[in-house]
Amino acid sequence: MLGGEIMETNSFVYWKNKGGYADTLGATGLAELIFQLTSKYPKIEDKHSHFLISTVAKVNLSELPYERLLQDPGFEAFEDDKYNELKELADQYWERKKNSKNLNEEEKLLLEQSKPREDWSLIVNLKVLQALKAYNLLHTQIREADKEKFTETIRLKLIGFAEGKLSAEIKVKTSLKVSPIQAFNPAIGKGINRPKPDSATIASFPQSMMDWFEEYLRYLAVKSVMNAYLMEKDIKLIVISAGKVTLDVIKNVTSDLRGRHIGKSSIKVDVISVLNLSVILLNKLDVIKDNKINQIIHGIQTALFKNMGQVKAIMNQSFIRLPGWFYIKNNDDAEDMKYIILEHLNCLRWLDEKKSEEASLLQIYRDGLSGDQVSKIVDFLANYGMHVMRKLNDKKNNIIARTSEESLRRLVMKSYPVYSDFINNVGFKNIAKAMRNATINQQIAKAKGRQTYEIHYELFQKLKQNAVFPDKFLSYLLNFVNDYNKETARRIEQKGENLENKRALVSTHDIDDFVQLFDQYRKQSETIAMLLIAYASSKTSRKDEQLEASVQEASENEEIIIED
Numbered sequence: 001m002l003g004g005e006i007m008e009t010n011s012f013v014y015w016k017n018k019g020g021y022a023d024t025l026g027a028t029g030l031a032e033l034i035f036q037l038t039s040k041y042p043k044i045e046d047k048h049s050h051f052l053i054s055t056v057a058k059v060n061l062s063e064l065p066y067e068r069l070l071q072d073p074g075f076e077a078f079e080d081d082k083y084n085e086l087k088e089l090a091d092q093y094w095e096r097k098k099n100s101k102n103l104n105e106e107e108k109l110l111l112e113q114s115k116p117r118e119d120w121s122l123i124v125n126l127k128v129l130q131a132l133k134a135y136n137l138l139h140t141q142i143r144e145a146d147k148e149k150f151t152e153t154i155r156l157k158l159i160g161f162a163e164g165k166l167s168a169e170i171k172v173k174t175s176l177k178v179s180p181i182q183a184f185n186p187a188i189g190k191g192i193n194r195p196k197p198d199s200a201t202i203a204s205f206p207q208s209m210m211d212w213f214e215e216y217l218r219y220l221a222v223k224s225v226m227n228a229y230l231m232e233k234d235i236k237l238i239v240i241s242a243g244k245v246t247l248d249v250i251k252n253v254t255s256d257l258r259g260r261h262i263g264k265s266s267i268k269v270d271v272i273s274v275l276n277l278s279v280i281l282l283n284k285l286d287v288i289k290d291n292k293i294n295q296i297i298h299g300i301q302t303a304l305f306k307n308m309g310q311v312k313a314i315m316n317q318s319f320i321r322l323p324g325w326f327y328i329k330n331n332d333d334a335e336d337m338k339y340i341i342l343e344h345l346n347c348l349r350w351l352d353e354k355k356s357e358e359a360s361l362l363q364i365y366r367d368g369l370s371g372d373q374v375s376k377i378v379d380f381l382a383n384y385g386m387h388v389m390r391k392l393n394d395k396k397n398n399i400i401a402r403t404s405e406e407s408l409r410r411l412v413m414k415s416y417p418v419y420s421d422f423i424n425n426v427g428f429k430n431i432a433k434a435m436r437n438a439t440i441n442q443q444i445a446k447a448k449g450r451q452t453y454e455i456h457y458e459l460f461q462k463l464k465q466n467a468v469f470p471d472k473f474l475s476y477l478l479n480f481v482n483d484y485n486k487e488t489a490r491r492i493e494q495k496g497e498n499l500e501n502k503r504a505l506v507s508t509h510d511i512d513d514f515v516q517l518f519d520q521y522r523k524q525s526e527t528i529a530m531l532l533i534a535y536a537s538s539k540t541s542r543k544d545e546q547l548e549a550s551v552q553e554a555s556e557n558e559e560i561i562i563e564d
Contacts, residue, residue, distance in 0.1 A: 012053040012161040020317045021239035021301035022185040027051035028225050029217030031247045036074045037064040044242040066151035075219045077139035090116035118258040125228035125235045131183040141176045149174040167214045178212040186303040224251045229269045233307035236269050241298045256280045265353035267362040270320045282338040294322035324372050325415035336410045343403040374415045382530035385537025386460045392443040405538040427513030434484050435536035437503045460533045467529035470522040481506045
């Protein structure tokens with residue numbers, strides 16, 4: 001220490017003080033600044049009230065090469081000439097992409113090599129949100145700043161963070177001019193939560209309340225954790241929120257996410273971003289081992305900027321958590337969770353948010369992620385099963401993606417163990433198979449001209465409606481089983497050995513097994529009903545071959561995968 005100041009340290013505190021993703025950007029920017037000055041990747045940990053940024057070895061704050069920042073402030077400027085050049089290259093790529101069907105392999109390879117940079121969508125949308133002007137201005141000011149004053153300012157700021165102070169509490173002699181930008185700090189300024197703001201600028205925000213250094217940190221973080229998605233004329237910004245992860249990992253994850261097709265509507269961007277982020281993490285066993293993945297990266301923070309004609313107004317902010325369904329103790333756990341997620345993605349990506357029923361399904365799934373509630377995910381799977389029934393009844397959509405019963409079993413066994421007794425109960429499984437035979441399987445058979453039995457169109461819906469009343473639910477289910485057995489026996493009697501599509505009866509032993517278990521959990525009848533519908537509407541087998549690649553490829557090309 002010198003004069004009571006910390007000179008050597010391996011930890012820095014960034015207090016949450018702005019709300020939303022502004023704090024996440026600030027903390028990540030602090031980690032990025034430390035990396036710029038030390039060439040070592042620090043760890044970022046969310047400690048609820050603050051972020052802790054730590055390095056393996058102690059850093060001597062009096063010996064860091066602060067002057068380096070005068071040559072390279074650590075973030076990239078996009079002046080008009082540079083931006084226009086990048087835009088022209090991107091426009092040329094997309095024009096050639098439209099006419100790429102007749103290209104040979106060599107030409108296709110050359111086309112892919114000319115793809116826009118991975119963060120191009122982010123750059124474009126930041127310009128639309130009028131964020132690049134302030135971004136570029138600060139870049140210029142830093143490069144032209146007085147060397148001694150600027151380097152001393154950065155040193156004092158880092159000492160203050162090492163002492164656990166807020167940036168605004170750290171008094172320095174140098175002050176640069178910054179403008180408050182909602183793209184980086186959504187909670188500030190005019191128009192927040194108003195149906196139609198006066199302007200997209202924040203002219204009335206007091207300049208005295210702006211801390212240029214905190215804005216600088218946010219600018220540093222943009223390349224590391226931010227992305228943007230255009231949804232018709234609206235823009236959604238997302239920021240990846242660290243749990244406990246090193247800066248290099250979160251930067252690599254962000255880069256990988258930018259290369260994946262996400263979607264073009266608000267809820268789908270939330271859900272599919274999170275699930276893609278989860279798949280990326282699940283491929284990094286050395287990073288996630290012995291943790292839930294949402295302990296490594298908590299999730300994404302978002303801000304939706306709604307098109308209001310001449311301006312984009314911020315309409316809402318949200319946080320979507322990564323699924324913390326179970327601990328990843330080994331590669332088998334990682335592969336199980338990844339496959340579950342990929343099957344969910346295979347279904348979610350074709351839901352149309354403009355249709356109220358399908359938007360409701362997406363909302364149920366997002367609620368399950370946000371609250372880290374597996375029961376909500378099961379609710380989604382059950383409601384999706386009913387959606388499958390409706391789609392199969394539509395001659396234009398007689399085939400639709402489905403999840404597998406094996407994936408549901410593993411999800412419940414590992415994350416919802418209190419109900420694993422049901423998934424393993426022979427009576428439950430055989431009754432669910434009977435439900436599948438009487439609904440989805442017969443719908444598929446009908447589409448192929450091979451229908452043999454009655455289709456129970458209302459079965460799933462009726463079970464859901466009666467689920468909150470244990471006795472009524474059980475009575476309706478057993479009546480179905482009775483009708484199912486009678487029809488099956490009658491067909492066998494009529495056709496004998498000539499009967500096609502034979503199906504098994506539900507035995508008395510199956511019924512007894514189920515009823516006995518149901519009586520133990522009758523207070524949870526609604527969850528049991530949803531599990532039963534989810535199981536009954538799933539596929540009997542899963543296809544492992546290259547599911548991750550096929551999900552991504554189909555999403556990019558917007559081609560529907562047909563499944564029986």
